[in-house]
Amino acid sequence: MRLDGVRLLLIGAVLAATAGCATSEEWTTWRSHTSHFASGPHMGFSVRNREGTAPRVSRQDITMARNENWWGKPITVSQEQILER
Amino acid sequence: MSGRSVRLAAALAVAGLLASGVALGLAHAAALDDRILPADKYTSDKGRALARKYQRALAELNAEVYHCMPWLDVRHEGIGFYKPRHLQGDVRYLSLNVEVDQQPSAEFSALPVHDRASRMFSRYVPALLRRMTREAGLMGEPLLEGFTVILSWLKQEPRPNERPVLDTIAVFLPRPQVADFLAGRATAARLAETAHVIAWDGETKLGEFRVRGWEDNFVATYRIANYQPASEVTCR
Numbered sequence: 001m002r003l004d005g006v007r008l009l010l011i012g013a014v015l016a017a018t019a020g021c022a023t024s025e026e027w028t029t030w031r032s033h034t035s036h037f038a039s040g041p042h043m044g045f046s047v048r049n050r051e052g053t054a055p056r057v058s059r060q061d062i063t064m065a066r067n068e069n070w071w072g073k074p075i076t077v078s079q080e081q082i083l084e085r
Numbered sequence: 086m087s088g089r090s091v092r093l094a095a096a097l098a099v100a101g102l103l104a105s106g107v108a109l110g111l112a113h114a115a116a117l118d119d120r121i122l123p124a125d126k127y128t129s130d131k132g133r134a135l136a137r138k139y140q141r142a143l144a145e146l147n148a149e150v151y152h153c154m155p156w157l158d159v160r161h162e163g164i165g166f167y168k169p170r171h172l173q174g175d176v177r178y179l180s181l182n183v184e185v186d187q188q189p190s191a192e193f194s195a196l197p198v199h200d201r202a203s204r205m206f207s208r209y210v211p212a213l214l215r216r217m218t219r220e221a222g223l224m225g226e227p228l229l230e231g232f233t234v235i236l237s238w239l240k241q242e243p244r245p246n247e248r249p250v251l252d253t254i255a256v257f258l259p260r261p262q263v264a265d266f267l268a269g270r271a272t273a274a275r276l277a278e279t280a281h282v283i284a285w286d287g288e289t290k291l292g293e294f295r296v297r298g299w300e301d302n303f304v305a306t307y308r309i310a311n312y313q314p315a316s317e318v319t320c321r
Contacts, residue, residue, distance in 0.1 A: 057312040062155045066186060071243050075287040076251035079160060079182055082235060082283070083167035085128045 116144075116151035122165030129175050135166040135228055139179075142220035149216055150183065153320035155309060157183045157209075160235075169233060169257050171283070178257065179217055180233035185209065187238050194241035201240075202254045202284055203277070203297040210234050210256050210280075211273050212304035214263055224264055231259040240286070253285040254294065273298040 121143050124136035136143070143164050150157055163182030168175060185205065193201065213234050218224055237251040262279045265271035271279075277298025284291040314320055 057309060059152055059155055059312075059315065062309070062312070066158060071239070071249040074237075074239070074249040074251045076184075076237055077253050077285040077288055077290070079163065079235070081290075082170060082255045083180055083182075083233065084170055085122065085126055085132065085165075085167065 116148040117159070118147075119161055120147050120151075120159040120164055122162040122167070126162075127166070129168075131175050131177055131228055132166050132168070135177055135179075135226070139166075139220060139223065139226075142223065145219065146181070146217060148318070149219075149320070150181075150213075152314040152318040154304065155312060155314075156186045156307075158186060159183050163235070166229070167233065169255075171257075171281075176230045177228060178231040178233045179223065179229060180235065181213055181217055182233075182235040183209075183213075183237070184251070185236060185238040189239050189241050198252065198284065198286065198291065199294065199296065201238075201252060202282070202294055204301075205236050205238060205252075205254065206256065206277055206280075206282070206296045207273060207299050207301040208303050209236055210298070211266065211276065211301075214258070214266065218263065218267060224260065224267070229260060231257060232263050233257050250287040254296070255283045256296075257281040257283075273300050 122136065124133050124140070127133045127136055147159060147164055150159055160182040163180075165180055166177045167180040169178055193204075196204070214232060217232060217234075223229060234256045235253065236256070237253040240250045240252045243249045258276070258280050262271065262276065266273070266276045274297065277296050280296065280298075282294040282296050284294045
């Protein structure tokens with residue numbers, strides 16, 4: 001059977017979407033081992049998935065985990081309400 | 086010492102200076118530059134003068150928090166010589182505004198807001214003040230009146246389809262009180278007593294607060310598993 005471009009694109013999109021996602025078992029493990037550092041569990045994926053290397057967390061890993069917006073955009077006071085330039 | 090030895094020593098000294106400068110430069114470059122308020126964005130000459138004079142100190146503070154306290158996120162333009170809104174006149178405080186990336190436990194979230202604020206004050210304000218004052222000249226700077234530390238953290242873990250809400254405290258401390266604390270003449274408890282603290286629940290202002298303070302060695306002892314700062318950075 002010959003795959004057309006659209007099918008290939010769809011398969012690629014599904015693979016890309018699932019590659020970085022956690023299994024339900026992993027989610028359960030994270031929930032039961034909460035840490036002080038909120039991005040830590042999220043960050044664990046990328047670090048753990050580097051096969052054949054010792055685990056090493058860089059500052060960039062942490063920034064990327066935080067940028068994933070773990071809980072979404074927060075409701076908070078703006079700096080302009082506290083300080084003036 | 087011969088002329089050749091002198092030239093060799095001088096060359097080595099210059100090479101050392103260049104090497105340390107490059108290393109520092111790399112560390113600064115890796116930290117996010119938008120965390121510091123640029124000098125041309127201040128609304129007074131006093132603010133601009135402080136920003137230009139202590140440009141390097143602010144960059145080092147930004148780099149130190151970025152690399153050595155990576156669970157803290159300095160807000161956009163969160164470092165600068167800002168004027169606290171509740172004070173009259175062009176009063177300039179060195180300010181640091183950070184969000185603590187903390188997963189709230191059920192126990193922590195169940196505490197009254199004053200207790201949550203006291204715990205976060207004790208954990209971070211003394212530690213951050215020490216880092217904000219690494220540049221010795223700041224404590225004798227006549228244009229600088231004090232220090233502001235703004236801390237935000239997740240109030241509780243949000244339910245599905247619910248936006249997260251942050252608790253925030255803004256801590257204002259005049260320079261003499263900070264000097265007493267840094268010199269060991271005042272404890273963390275005394276620092277909390279003398280601090281002017283304003284709190285927010287999300288965007289809602291809760292008003293002025295009294296917080297309690299105590300010694301907390303969390304910042305000195307906490308390490309993220311397997312975290313390694315960039316090779317050119319030394320964390321103190």
